[in-house]
Amino acid sequence: MSSLHFSVVGQSVTPTKFVAQARQFEVVIDEPPVLGGQDDAANPVEYILAGYAGCLNVVGHLVAKELGIHLRKLSIRIEGDINPARFLGQPTEERAGYKSLQVHLLPETDEGPELLQKWLQIVEARCPVNDNLRFPTPISITLPLTSRVYPN
């Protein structure tokens, strides 16, 4: 399989609400009132955690199948703290994003801890979102010289 191309395109509805299209799917994003929004949907940094959990789920099941692990269910909790000072433009030494992330995996299976530790190591190494959050990713941001919006 060659490289897969993924994209989203979307527009602001309010200063905090954004509607993104990913193929045929619509993803609505907003902020809670404490961050200036109307709480119409999960917020940007929550979607990052949700995507990460969804990725660990897919890779978790794929690797379990390869190792002969019968995974009846996989529960995942991911959490992290953000100091909003930089986001708000206040003086701070802290970074803008999550300072760290804590992932808690709860596989429902009869396997013992040794095989599950091996499973976890392989899952970590092969999960795309884990890679992009844990390690740097080159990003280019472009701005057109003329101001316009994308055609729908």
Place this chain on the structure above:
Amino acid sequence: MSSLHFSVVGQSVTPTKFVAQARQFEVVIDEPPVLGGQDDAANPVEYILAGYAGCLNVVGHLVAKELGIHLRKLSIRIEGDINPARFLGQPTEERAGYKSLQVHLLPETDEGPELLQKWLQIVEARCPVNDNLRFPTPISITLPLTSRVYPN
């Protein structure tokens, strides 16, 4: 404002479908058939792009307001390529996640390119998701010794 805590918790519905809760919001994640799913929702790496776009939208409007830029609308497209070889467990030199990300911002405004370039620099520096994707983030992944699921 002190640090803000964010979390998601969820469970697998199928090997590719995952339902995450972020506060009162449900985020459903699946994979397209080419990646083994039933295409019930956007996939994990698309949610990463959507969260990133939503974050740039919020910070973009916040910084525009500070700079006196009247932003009538902000359109955002984000795209990237993933080689699925590592995800699939095939031998490869390529990383698991997005090799790079291309972000295209299209602000609908009457401001000229000079002020918009200044706006962009500040937005990049203050966007939490930009920070977590562009720079490394410490991650801990834990596995319980006993296999169980989270209580709902």
